[in-house]
Amino acid sequence: MKFGVIVFPGSNCDYDCYWVVKRILRKKVDFIWHKERNLSGYDCLILPGGFSYGDYLRTGAIARFSPVMNAVEAYARNGGLIIGICNGFQVLLEAGLLPGAMVSNKSLQFICKFIYIRVENDATPYTNLFHKGQILKIPIAHNEGNYYADVKTIQALNKNNQIVFRYCDEKGTVSKASNPNGAKESIAAICNKEGNILGIMPHPERASERLLGSKDGRGIFESIIKWIESKEAN
Amino acid sequence: MKEPKRITLELIKSHGLTREEYKRIKEILGREPNFTELGIFSVMWSEHCSYKSSKLVLKLFPITGESILIKAGEENAGVIDIGDGLAVVMKVESHNHPSAIEPEQGAATGIGGIVRDIFTMGARPVALLDSLRFGPLNNGRNHYLFSKVVEGIARYGNCLGIPTVAGEIYFDNTYEGNPVVNVMCVGIAYKEELIKGRASGIGNSILYVGSDTGRDGLGGASFASRELTEESERDRPAVQIGDPFKEKLLLEACLELLKTKVVIGMQDMGAAGLTSSISEMASRGDCGVQIDISLVPKREKGMIPYEVMLSESQERMVLIVKKGKEEIAKNVFKKWDLHAVNIGKVTNDGVFRVLDKGKIVAQIPVKALVDDAPVYIxxxxxxxxxxxxxxxxxxxxxxxxxxxxxxxxxxxxxxxxSKQWVYRQYDHMVRTDTILLPGADSSLIRIKGTKKAIALTIDGNGGYAYLNPYEGGKIAVAEAARNVVCVGAKPLAITNCLNFGNPTKPEVSWQFKKCVEGMAEACRILRTPVTGGNVSFYNENPKGAIDPTPVVGMLGLLDDINHYxxxxxxxxxxxxxxxxxxxxxxxxxxxxxxxxxxxxxxxxxxxxxxxxxxxxxxxxxxxxxxxxxxxxxxxxxxxxxxxxxxxxxxxxxxxxxxxxxxxxxxxxxxxxxxxxxxxxxxxxxxxxxxxxxxxxxxxxxxxxxxxxxxxxxxxxxxxxxxxxxxxxxxxxxxxxxxxxxxxxxxxxx
Amino acid sequence: MFEAEVFITFKEGLLDPQGIAIKGALVSLGYDNISDVRVGKYICIKLNNQDKDKAKSELEEMCAKLLSNPVIENYRYKIMEKSSE
The missing domain is CATH 3.90.650.10 (PurM-like C-terminal domain)
Incomplete structure (x- = not known):
């Protein structure tokens, strides 16, 4: 089993993801430079957080045209697992691999803090070790995490069970008060219809060790591993 | 800009040079300087670059200790041994004046500069800290300065992926119109990968890399060496715009380049730009340098040599690369979409020589320019x-x-x-090493691959130093050490930033000396030597000098991360x-x-x-x-x-x-x-x-x-x-x- | 030589927090006659094309492909002839 962490110019959570996969979960992992065109041999791609191309123009807008993205799109079409975290999520949105867009946080400020999210769909490759309604403590760190999509898209997301996590409070209540950035329907993470691509604003790699205040995020990586292993077993 | 034909008295004065200083320049050169040379001397001999009013007093600081690898003053930042083959590089710098004029860019470029000072030594920056002071928040201008400074730090630091892990903020009338913006960066290096800021090896190449040179920030060093007045508002062009994305590329490229072992020396182009970076490297390496400014990438048309040499455009650096290995270095930069150009070479004649398309436009003995700057008691x-x-x-x-x-x-x-409102705008968790989040007595950063963690804090209290500069100096050091101790770490060393008024005023000069005496005493007794720092003078508002404001950045070491x-x-x-x-x-x-x-x-x-x-x-x-x-x-x-x-x-x-x-x-x-x-x-x-x-x-x-x-x-x-x-x-x-x-x-x- | 001015704005109905903040500030400064403020981007592009139609079609493509995000943004542009310097 091998993970790949894609490095765009300006990615800055690449090493953090690498660390979790390699040192915490003890799986093979490579950094993949954004000019790479061959993605064969990987079981899961991670698009990490950061400020690809300085977030200039729009978050993820320029990275989406990096040479590697053609290969990423092909990889996605073949059902490969792709998780985009924070800026990685924004890149996936710009690339059209996930529906919707990100706009500035309602507060117009960068927000870095621990928040809570609730599992809405526990049947994805990313959440199969959780149960629906489970609450995770996990940090966010972003300027543009205010998820937007038109009414029709939101309806489709709900109908197809594509909303994977919602922001909530420590008791699991989803409300305006527990929504840190103004995201539509408190959306913290969505997947594509097929379920092989996940976009998530909070940082699971920052919540994978007790020393860092929470290891709730680790379950996302462990779910991926379990999913790949069960596929390999078949 | 047009080059003046003659060096007049007025021109000398407008460059902040005294009659005596000009006389010295003529003695050194054995002739009248030309306009470019006058500019070069004026920035190198400015308070900001030469420390001419503080040098002698700063000698009071203890700078040696068992864990000190590189002493204060030898390089851009002091280096501390923390065992396991690792070293900590840290430094604080002030950006008070630029932030008073344009708070967001002023603070942002402060971060940019201090981060370059750390990674040019071969260290990976792992933490940012900041010490901020403003007038009371109920005044609109103070409120504006405060919120924009925070935004500037957030934008730049967050983009770089360096966590801002701790800081302090005070509000007091004394900082009305003259905020204090001190930023600190801490890096970790493998001892054997440390790079020095010096030129050596005759014939080795001088590489320029980073942003193109423009007219921005022209003469910033001399700008920081005088009081802020109403005219300063009109000096706005002196403020530079920061590009954190470019800096992130430079950071990664430089750290990658270290592995190739082709780099001899590396230095940021900070205050006084090309002039100070190249002449200081030559001085430390006891050699000469020759560059041709026609090779320097420029952003604006028609720039004269004076402007190229004094520009303070951000995100630029110079490297000394082994002769014949230039392509290896250039290729690493190319990978990161950066353009490195060869602008000159190391020479053996001890002269700082600037050419423009082969024609000599400045020629100054290095030692006289860098080390023989005037010193004042x-x-x-x-x-x-x-x-x-x-x-x-x-x-x-x-x-x-x-x-x-x-x-x-x-x-x-x-x-x-609580300063939650502030630190939540900073990414304080990136790099996944922040064990104690902001708000604790001190931050705690684990070092992956070891059992160790470093504790970091930045501290000062201008109010105490106003009432008693000597005790205030002692307390600044002691309290910083105590903060580190409260998380369980042993204090190892300090870096500092000294923010004072106009040093030519005898009262300010007295406060400065007493404060340094107090700090030095505390450093001796607590065994935390000074690894370097920064002096910011001319912090004045219409009511007079700000309260003497010593700021101490403290490094502590925790041997076992499980015992904090x-x-x-x-x-x-x-x-x-x-x-x-x-x-x-x-x-x-x-x-x-x-x-x-x-x-x-x-x-x-x-x-x-x-x-x-x-x-x-x-x-x-x-x-x-x-x-x-x-x-x-x-x-x-x-x-x-x-x-x-x-x-x-x-x-x-x-x-x-x-x-x-x-x-x-x-x-x-x-x-x-x-x-x-x-x-x-x-x-x-x-x-x-x-x-x-x-x-x-x-x-x-x-x-x-x-x-x-x-x-x-x-x-x-x-x-x-x-x-x-x-x-x-x-x-x-x-x-x-x-x-x-x-x-x-x-x-x- | 042509110079294009591209204006990118949020789609009608999309929340524009920056616009709201600016409106609030203007009202607090005493400008009561403001019904709405919207913030957008202005991008200036110098084109080396000789042919205006070609320049226009390229510009259209740039706007749709990169400069704006059709999910949230609208764009419009002006294209002007410029003598080369």
Whole structure:
């Protein structure tokens, strides 16, 4: 089993993801430079957080045209697992691999803090070790995490069970008060219809060790591993 | 810009050079300088680059110690050995003047500069800290400066992926119109990969890399070396625009380049740009350099040599690369979409030679330019205000009738209350090493691959230094060390930034010297040598100089990451003890209490006995190492009452009250007025809590170290209750404490 | 030589927090006659094309492909002839 962490110019959570996969979960992992065109041999791609191309123009807008993205799109079409975290999520949105867009946080400020999210769909490759309604403590760190999509898209997301996590409070209540950035329907993470691509604003790699205040995020990586292993077993 | 034909007296003066200095220049060159050379001398001999007014005083600092690898002054930043083949590189720098003019870019480019100073030494930047001071928030301009400075730091630091892990913010009238913006960067390097900022090896190439050169920031070094006036507003072009994305590419490219071993030396183009970076490298390497500015990538048309040499465009660096290996370096930069160009070479004649398409446009002996800059012993005079403020006794101020209100007002004050509103705008978790989030006494950064962590804090108190520069200097160092100790780390070394007024004023010069003497004394006794720093003079507003503001960045080392301590109370029934003394009434001088409640800035600053301080710190480290205590928190601004309140609410997941009882039986000698008891800011005090079973063992440690302690009470309950002689002085619920401490600040901004 | 000025704005109905903040600030400064403030981007592009139609079609493509995000943004542009410097 091998993970790949894609490095765009300006990615800055690449090493953090690498660390979790390699040192915490003890799986093979490579950094993949954004000019790479061959993605064969990987079981899961991670698009990490950061400020690809300085977030200039729009978050993820320029990275989406990096040479590697053609290969990423092909990889996605073949059902490969792709998780985009924070800026990685924004890149996936710009690339059209996930529906919707990100706009500035309602507060117009960068927000870095621990928040809570609730599992809405526990049947994805990313959440199969959780149960629906489970609450995770996990940090966010972003300027543009205010998820937007038109009414029709939101309806489709709900109908197809594509909303994977919602922001909530420590008791699991989803409300305006527990929504840190103004995201539509408190959306913290969505997947594509097929379920092989996940976009998530909070940082699971920052919540994978007790020393860092929470290891709730680790379950996302462990779910991926379990999913790949069960596929390999078949 | 047009090149003036003649060097007139007026031109010399406008470059901030004195008649005598100009005479020296002529002696050095054996002729009149041309316009480019005049510019080069003026920036290199500016206060900002030459430290001409502070150099002699700074010699008072102790700079050696067992863990010092590279001493202060030898390189861009001092280097500290932390074992395991690793070294810490750290430095603080001021960006007060640029931030006063354009706060967002001023602060952002401050971060950019300090980060380059760290990674050009071969270290991976792992943490940012900042120390900020503004006038009161109720003034619109101050509010603007404050929020924009925070935004600037956030934008730049977040983009780089370096966590901003700690800081401090004060609001006081003295900083009206002249904010203090000090930024600190800490990096970690493999000892054998450290790179020096020097040129050597005749014939080796000088590579320029980074942004193109424009006219921005022209003469910024001399801009920082004079007082801010109304005209400064019109000097706006002197402020540069930062590009954090470019910096991130430079950072990654440079660290990747280290592995190729083709780099001899590396330096940021900071203040005085191309001029200072190249001449300083030549000076350190005892050689000469020759560059041709026609090869320098330029952003604007028609730039004359003077402008190219003095530009302070951001995100530029120079490297000395082994002859014949230039392509290896260029290819690494190319991978990161950066363009490196060969602009010159190292020579053996000790001359700094600048060509323009082969024609010599400046030619100056390196040593004379860099090392023989003028040095001044400024006239000193004890300021008159000091004799007027001394007479203070607590009887001069009214005794409050309701202490609950007073404590709430203190917790509510911008200086004391939680700075969540600020630090949540900073990414403080990226790199996944931040063990203690902002808000604790000190931050704690683990070092992956080892059991170790480094503790970092930045600290200073201009109010104390105003009342007594010498004691204030001592306290700045001692308190920073105490913060690091409270998390369980051993203080290793400091870096510092000294923010003062105009040094040609004898009173300012006196304050500066006394303050440095105090800091030096504390560094000697606490064994925390100075690894470098920055002096920022000419911090003045129309009312005069700012309060002397020494800022100390402290590095501590924790050998075992599993043995760290946090400030908040944890378990019901734990005993609460104060290590150190209860203080004296006089130690209300300079306190937040008399400043905020009585609107006074008088009295003596707290006094500090450094031997006692050291004993308290040693005790605290020992009992944390022994695993005896559940919490440790420094007692600082706001005194005992504020520190106790903080112990109740500093962890969002573990809020718990405490019952404190100054019973006459135990504290029979206590005759202090209640306000003095609750809010005096006596030094060398740490509040700890621990299970009752550990009492005897802790007592042994305090006796062994000859440290006094007072049993204050026990942890538990839904509020903080402080009783004296069976009368409740304080009785506030934890929820209410929390509301005042956490929410007031966001409401006021 | 052509110079194009591209204006990118949020779609009608999309929350524009920056616009709201600016409106609030203007009103607090005493400008009461403001019904709405919208913030957008202005991008200036110098084109080396000789042919205006070609320049226009390229510009159209740039706007749709990169400069704006059709999910949230609208764009419009002006294209002007410039003498080469």
């Amino acid at each position: 400024r006239e000193k005079k004890k300021p008159r205000y000091l004799s007027q403020i001394k007479n203070f006794s607590v009887s001069q101020i009214f005794e409050p009738s309701n202490y609950n209100d007073i404590l709430k007002r203190l917790l509510n004050s911008p200086t004391i209350s 301590c946090t400030p908040n109370f944890k378990k019901k029934g734990d005993i609460v003890i104060l290590l150190g003394k209860l203080g004296r009434e006089q130690e209300l001088g300079g306190s937040e209490y008399i400043k905020l409640i009585h609107n006074l800035k008088i009295g003596e600053s707290p006094r500090i006995d450094l031997k006692e301080e050291k004993a308290v710190q040693r005790t605290c480290i020992e009992i944390i190492e022994a695993g005896l205590i559940n919490s440790a928190h420094d007692c600082s601004e706001g005194g005992l009452a504020v520190a106790l309140a903080e112990c109740c609410i500093l962890s969002p997941e573990c809020k718990i009250g405490a019952l404190i009882n100054f019973s006459p039986l135990i504290h029979h000698l206590l005759t202090m007025r209640a306000d003095a008891l609750l809010f005096n800011e006596a030094q060398s005090r740490i509040i700890i809590s621990f299970p009752p079973d550990n009492f005897a063992k802790i007592k042994d440690f305090t006796e062994k170290n000859n440290v006094s302690f007072f049993q204050l009470g026990t942890v538990g309950g839904k509020g903080l209750v402080i009783e004296r002689d069976e009368k409740k002085l304080i009785d506030i619920s934890v929820d209410e404490l929390e509301d005042y401490y956490y929410r007031s600040f966001s409401r006021s901004v």
